[in-house]
Every structure is written in structure tokens, then in C-alpha cells.
Amino acid sequence: MSEVAVSIRGLKKSFGTRTILDGIDLDIYRGEIMYIIGKSGSGKSVTLKHITALLRPDEGEVRIHGKNIFEMDDKELIEVRKKMGVLFQMAALFDSLTVFENVAFLLRRFTKDDEDTITKKVRERLRLVGLSHVEHLKPADLSGGMQKRVGLARAIALNPEIVLYDEPTTGVDPILAAAVDDLILKLNHELGVTSIVISHDMESVFRVADRVAMLYDGQFRLIGTPDDFRNSQDPVIRQFVEGSAKGPIPIL
Amino acid sequence: MIRYFHRLGEATLSLLESIGSFTIFTVQTIRWIFARPFDVRALLYQLQEVGVKSIPVGTISSFFIGMVMALQLGVSMEKIIQGVSSFMGGGIALALTRELAPVLTAVLLAGRVGSSMAAEVGTMKVTEQIDALSTLATNPVHYLSVPRFLAAVISLPLITVMAIVLGIIGGSIISYVRLDIPFNQYFETARSFLKPEDLISGVTKTFFFGAEIALISCFTGFRAQGGAEGVGQATIQAVVYSFMMIIISDYFITYIYQLFGF
Numbered sequence A: 001m002s003e004v005a006v007s008i009r010g011l012k013k014s015f016g017t018r019t020i021l022d023g024i025d026l027d028i029y030r031g032e033i034m035y036i037i038g039k040s041g042s043g044k045s046v047t048l049k050h051i052t053a054l055l056r057p058d059e060g061e062v063r064i065h066g067k068n069i070f071e072m073d074d075k076e077l078i079e080v081r082k083k084m085g086v087l088f089q090m091a092a093l094f095d096s097l098t099v100f101e102n103v104a105f106l107l108r109r110f111t112k113d114d115e116d117t118i119t120k121k122v123r124e125r126l127r128l129v130g131l132s133h134v135e136h137l138k139p140a141d142l143s144g145g146m147q148k149r150v151g152l153a154r155a156i157a158l159n160p161e162i163v164l165y166d167e168p169t170t171g172v173d174p175i176l177a178a179a180v181d182d183l184i185l186k187l188n189h190e191l192g193v194t195s196i197v198i199s200h201d202m203e204s205v206f207r208v209a210d211r212v213a214m215l216y217d218g219q220f221r222l223i224g225t226p227d228d229f230r231n232s233q234d235p236v237i238r239q240f241v242e243g244s245a246k247g248p249i250p251i252l
Numbered sequence B: 001m002i003r004y005f006h007r008l009g010e011a012t013l014s015l016l017e018s019i020g021s022f023t024i025f026t027v028q029t030i031r032w033i034f035a036r037p038f039d040v041r042a043l044l045y046q047l048q049e050v051g052v053k054s055i056p057v058g059t060i061s062s063f064f065i066g067m068v069m070a071l072q073l074g075v076s077m078e079k080i081i082q083g084v085s086s087f088m089g090g091g092i093a094l095a096l097t098r099e100l101a102p103v104l105t106a107v108l109l110a111g112r113v114g115s116s117m118a119a120e121v122g123t124m125k126v127t128e129q130i131d132a133l134s135t136l137a138t139n140p141v142h143y144l145s146v147p148r149f150l151a152a153v154i155s156l157p158l159i160t161v162m163a164i165v166l167g168i169i170g171g172s173i174i175s176y177v178r179l180d181i182p183f184n185q186y187f188e189t190a191r192s193f194l195k196p197e198d199l200i201s202g203v204t205k206t207f208f209f210g211a212e213i214a215l216i217s218c219f220t221g222f223r224a225q226g227g228a229e230g231v232g233q234a235t236i237q238a239v240v241y242s243f244m245m246i247i248i249s250d251y252f253i254t255y256i257y258q259l260f261g262f
């Protein structure tokens, strides 16, 4: 197999007395599309926040291209983060800036591009996520789905090598959801982006994922291809894949 | 009883933890001032928000403080100490320069600017915008705290100088209109009472007040948690702690200055 882009080893995290991650291991290869699934509150976003070093683990490590991000100083971390794009679950757009300024944020800070080039690049990124004529609006004036797509345009502005998506298709209509899936595939095929996608949307999972990891009870219950998930006899996996309320997964 | 000690212990620990984090935050903010890229646009924007927009509040309030002092010295004090009103200009100038204008301006700024800094940074915190900043390879202290800190440290002394001038003018008008003290006598005593060290003492301490306001307000914003309620809490804390720190540090700064003859 090819080179490992992101490697998670023995990651543990508790909030107070509640253990969310109980020692998870996962390797994500360069150019791969890895989906992380699991029920609401299982710790998917928490996992993502460790991969981006927004949270520090109680134990364990995350290596990006071989280097443990929890041992990096500010400078190294900034360099690593320039190569990562993150789409937040709630988009997390800067609400004091316009859509244009949000998408231009990285270009303004880290490139020497002139204003014309920046405008061109911002428009192109926005078109890529299916948006136009919204540059001058503030995030508060956009719908949830539009905010998410602006968040995605902002995340990929500097052509990152690794993109992390936290539920890119939640709150987006089915047609746009398919378009977002296509975008993930396109970035992956054309630019060789390594993608880590958090999702509940099993349709997307089966359409887009190279591999899937399912979080359950603080551990990865199964890491495998979409076919492994389809064919799994594990009742926990079956219940999640089929989307049934009946089964071993407690709802409350 | 044991429960009581347990609680006391916890409260002490959490206070120590906050002081520790605040110290680290202060050091980080000062360290990041010198990091690249230096965001001139953000600084200019904050100078506008923190400085220019605070000028009316600061100067108008001080103008009225000058007028009130003229009434107090000229009417109330005159009844007890005859002839005190002939030193009117000097008394007002001295009190305003050394104490009233710096503290009043700082307190007004803490209310106006501290609350908005805490609310803005706090909202960014609870809506994950601060996390987003980090993932966009931008240190949140560098991006948010540094321009606010610099703007407060630059603006407060300047507004204080304006407040001193306006306060003295306010006093002179009431002295003339209500107490028949001629302008030249008023300004003559002001000039002879006021030493350069009074101005240095009064204005330089606002530099510390400005730093306290910005640091406390950004800090409480960064620690905001749990939605709109958390932002509200952060805002209250920013204003209350800023007020307290201004008054408490005023005493110590003045005490230290006096050791050096200011």
C-alpha cells in the first residue's frame, strides 16, 4: 500500500468522567477517501479535532506525514495546517467578514497574489462549490447549506493536501449533496487530495468512500471497504448501515 | 465542615488556575506582537473601533467632571475653607491630570470597549470560529488579541490627554459663569500647579489600564463556553474584572510612581 498520510495511534480522550475516545488506531493513506461514521455523539468531531490538533489527547498520538502533531511548536503546526483544509460541522465562517473575505482569508495571509488574482481564485473556488453572486454577503445572510459550501471553498483555497470534512452533506438538499460528493471525488482524483469525511449519510459513504471506519463505544468497531460494511454480520454494523431503530445500538 | 474546606480548596485552585492561564495569555499576546505577518489593517480597524469611537464618550464625560469639580470646589468647599476657589484652576487641573481623567477614561473604555471585545471574541469561541482560525494556520492570539491590545494601549493615553484638556476647559467655564473667576486667573493657577511629572504620572498609567482592559476582555472571551449564555458571562466578567483591576492597579502604580518622585 502507498504512503501513510495520517496515522492515529492509541488516542484516548475523556471529558470529565466521560470517556469519548478509548484508544483508537487508524491509518489513512495518501490520496485515500476515508469516511468516519458513527452515531451522533460517538466522538467523530472530537476525532477530527485531534487530527487538526485543536484538542489535545489524554494519551496517544496523531502523525501527519510522519510527524506527531502534539509535539510540534507553533511554527511547525502552522506549516502543517497550511496543508490541511477543514470544513467544520457548523461551517464556522467568520461572521464579521464577507463571503469573499472568508474565502480569500488564506490567500491574503499566505500568498503574494495581487487583488485581481485573489478575486479570480475566490470566484473559481466559489463556482467549484456551486455558488455565485454571494461574494458581498455576510455569512448570516446565507442559508445553512450555503454557509457550508462557503466553508468548503475557504478550506480548499490554498489547495491543501489533506481535507477534513465534518458532515459536508448534512443540511444540504439531495441534489447539492450529490454535488458535494462529486466535489470530494473530483478533488481527490484531480489533485490527489487525501480526504477524511465524517458522515451519517450512508448513500454518500457507498458512493464515495475508499474505506470506512465506524466509531462505536470509543473504539473503531470496523475499519474496511464499503463492501466489508455491506457484508458485515455484526449486528451493530448492520443496524447502522440499514438505518434501523431496532438493534443493539441504544438510541438514548 | 469537610465539604466547606473542599469547596474552598476547589475555589482556590480554580482561582490559581485562572491567574496562571491569564499570565500565560499575557505573555503570549506580547510575544505575538512581534510575529509576522503584522496585520496593519486589523490594527487600523481596532484603532478606529477602540480609539476614535471612544473619543466622544471620554471627552464629554470629562468635560462634565470638570464642571462638577468647579461647583464642588467653588461652592461646597468654599463654605469650609474660605478662599479655596481662588486656586480653582490648579485644583481641577491637578485632580484631573493625576487621577480623575485617567481612571474615568479607563473605566468608560472598559465598559464600552471591554464588553464588545469579550462579546465578539466569546461569540467566535462558541461558534468555533476560533477553531477555524487555528486550522487556517492563524494563531488566534496573534489575529484577535494583538490588534486589540495595541489599539487599547495606544488609544487610552491619547483619549486621556483629550479628557484632561476638556475637563480643564469645562471647569474654567463654570468658574467664570457661576463663580466669577476670570479665565486668566484660572489658567494661571492651573499652569503654576501642574508639573510635567503630573502629566507623565497620569498619562503613562493609562498605558497599563489599556493593557489590562484588552487582555482581560480578550481572555474572558477566549474562555467563553456554552452558547449565548457563556458569551453573556464572559462579557460581564470582562467589565467587572477590568473595573476592579483598573482601580486596584491604580493604587499600586501611583504608589510605585511616588517612590520615584512622580
Ligand SMILES: Nc1ncnc2c1ncn2[C@@H]1O[C@H](COP(=O)(O)OP(=O)(O)OP(=O)(O)O)[C@@H](O)[C@H]1O
Pocket (backbone or CB within 6 Å): A015, A020, A038, A039, A040, A041, A042, A043, A044, A045, A046, A047, A089
Ligand atoms: N469540548 C468538550 N467538552 C466536553 N464535552 C465534549 C466536548 N466536545 C465534545 N464533547 C462531548 O463528546 C461527545 C462526542 O462529541 P462529538 O461532537 O465528537 O460527536 P459527533 O460524533 O461528532 O456527533 P454528531 O454526529 O452529532 O456531530 C459528545 O457527547 C459531546 O458532548
Ligand SMILES: [Mg+2]
Pocket (backbone or CB within 6 Å): A044, A045, A046, A089, A166
Ligand atoms: Mg460532530
